[in-house]
Amino acid sequence: MDVRRLELLRELAERGSITAVAAATNRTASAVSQQLKVLEREAGIALTERNGRGIILTGAGRMLAQTATDVAIALERADALWNDFKQAPSGTVTLATFPTGGQMLLPGLLTAIAGVEGLALVCTDLDPQQPDFGDLTPDFDIVLADSRGRLPSWAIRGLAVVPLMSEPLDIALPEGHPLSAKKSLSPGDLINETWIGVPVGFPYDRILRQIEVINGSPARVEQRFSDNGIVEAVVAAGHGIAILPRYTTRDHENGLVTRPLTGVRTFRQISALMRPDRAERPSVRLVVEALRVEAARFEAEHTVVQ
Incomplete structure (x- = not known):
């Protein structure tokens, strides 16, 4: 099976519709549908089924989507090992935060990574009316989440969750x-x-x-x-x-x-959420570790003040 078609199936599992997958992958909806049909022929079993005006994954489709996640993790891990061997972490890391999370953690985080050559951190603050921060992980490498604990949906998605502070x-x-x-x-x-x-x-x-x-x-x-x-x-x-x-x-x-x-x-528990394959990138690991250090410093400083 083609890894790129497996990734489209995974995107469908994450995003819920052909239209959303097409928008996220810069394809037309018909091109996405065609690639998924090819994947079904390769698999020899139905991977999607009609549900009202859209489609959903069959049981086999959900299993194969999880396999696609495992493949993506393995590829990122191999790439991370190679990058660790040949160079320091580099590239662009995208991070989404709710406003007060950014207020607490971003100033120190940006200072901490300012001297890392070749690493660019692009941060976005989002409206806090987010029913599930896990919904943002397809579009950002790291998502700062505000919750009362780990949500069941994060485990269902297989997200990497790094607790930062309470x-x-x-x-x-x-x-x-x-x-x-x-x-x-x-x-x-x-x-x-x-x-x-x-x-x-x-x-x-x-x-x-x-x-x-x-x-x-x-x-x-x-x-x-x-x-x-x-x-x-x-x-x-x-x-x-x-x-x-x-x-x-x-x-x-x-x-x-x-x-x-x-x-x-x-x-409230503040955590960093990531797709598991992105969590393997050296650049993402470096930023998350810097976040952990800054969160511990901020929490200790303000606990003393209180």
Whole structure:
């Protein structure tokens, strides 16, 4: 079987449609369909089947797509070994991050790799309204993900996951709020408060759902914003309280204070996600290691400050 046609099958498994595969690989949809038909003839078994107006992989197709991933990993590993032998890591590495992840980690990361000759890191910040950061891995070498742990979908995709740091989430209050006199807060302290929330389903919102369950009453959410900066400004103006990440919230600098929450598991895990074959590239490995070092440094520095 042709490796390039196997890669198209893998792309179909990742992206879900012929149109998306065509756009990602700079081909026409008909060219992709034709190559997949050739692969089916080579395999001697149906690899796709109709599903409404589109197609999905058959059981055999899913198995062969996994084989395509194994082949890609083996090729990247062989290429990495050769590159390690003949030269230092080089080339372009693409990285996608959510805003506060970039705020914490990119300044130090860019400084750390600035002296690596032949290596270019191209970073992109994306809107945080991302249902699954794993969806970005086909288009970026490294994706910084914000979650409460490893998602099942990452294992299903076979993604390489490198945990970088855990960041506590605190309750943000306007300065002068009666609860700011306490060193920490419990869910019971927050009954009847007005909340400035985040979009439904975000990690912070799931913590608010836990608070509701513990208190046995629904939270009154006045507004919802995906941008932490807007949440900070609205809370500081006295319009409610919120859940915000500890290290990137400007406590006392803009009219708000933060307090830790007890009785609820409140943190977010920041990880680097990669397709397993890309994780084998020397240049990607170098950037991920620099990310791990910077995350450890940043976390230690801010834990001491707290």
